[in-house]
Amino acid sequence: MNNPTLHIARRFCGPPNSGNGGYVCGLVAKHMDQTCQVTLHAPPPLDTDLQLHSDGDCLQLRHGDQLLASARPYTFDLDIPPPPTLEDAEDAQQRFVGIRYHDLPGCFVCGTNRDAGDGLRIFTGCVCDHEDQVAALWKPAADLADTNGNVASEFLWAALDCPGFFAVKPVSNMALLGRYSARIEQPVHAGETLIVSAWAISHEGRKHNAGSALYRSNGERVACAEATWISLNR
Structure with a gap:
């Protein structure tokens, strides 16, 4: 039996030439x-057929031998701390540090160079006086939904990814995702x-370890x- 293949379209990049880690x-x-934890070992290339290999109850994603x-x-x-209110999240995103300078402005999730309807444009900023908590609002577009009308799980994993970086960024500086696990508790509808x-x-x-969460507007x-997250040596 052939191994399943994954293909990461260029739209879903994090760094310019590799896939967004959460996605x-x-x-x-x-x-x-x-429920699983995924460890990223090397940047996954874009527009390339990648192979999934079973290893007992584990999986490996490979590009050839890599x-x-x-x-x-x-x-x-x-x-999990109490969720910010809708108003607090809307206010917090006005303090998104990536507006002034962004290391990865083309990132599918948090990139400032991505147009609405292309990137997710989740711009998390500090919540009130909590320097170690960030928040924003997000309205998933219709093209992120699966055949049931629910936002596909890979986009929820993506949406939970970059916010964690901005929570640890004051200490970590530039960092890349190392290990990641997400739990989808309820379906999310586009829009x-x-x-x-x-x-x-x-x-x-x-x-640097971070937690993240998604809530409906009523706090559910x-x-x-x-x-x-692993800080880069500079």
Whole structure:
């Protein structure tokens, strides 16, 4: 039997020539039978057929002999702070630091160079006086929905990704996603307004742990995630 293939379209980049980490992790996770944690080992190339290989109850994403990502069964238990209000999230996104300078302005999730309807344009900024918590609003577009009209899980994984970076960025500076796990708790419909929240959990050397969550406008949680970000050596 042939191994399943994944194809990351250029639209879904993070850095200019590789896939957005959260989106790629979400694609791999769709092929797991249970909640999982995905580790990114190398930048996944764009517009290229990539192969998924089974390894017991784990999965590996490869490009030829190169290991790009691996997924293993995993259950996380987050200490989730109260969600920001709709008004607080709308106010917070006005403080998005990426407006002044962005390392990856073409990123599918948080890039400022992406037009509405192309990128997700999730611009998280500090919540009130909480420097380690960020928030924004997000209204998923219709083209992100699956055949049931619900936002496809890989886009929810993507939406939960970059906010975690901006929560740890004051300490981490430029960093890339290392490990990532998300849990989708309720279906999300295209066109509904969501509150995006993320917060720093801990910092240890070059490793920075963050949590993130998506809420309906009434504060009802629909998804959450846990991530480890790795600072780049400069």
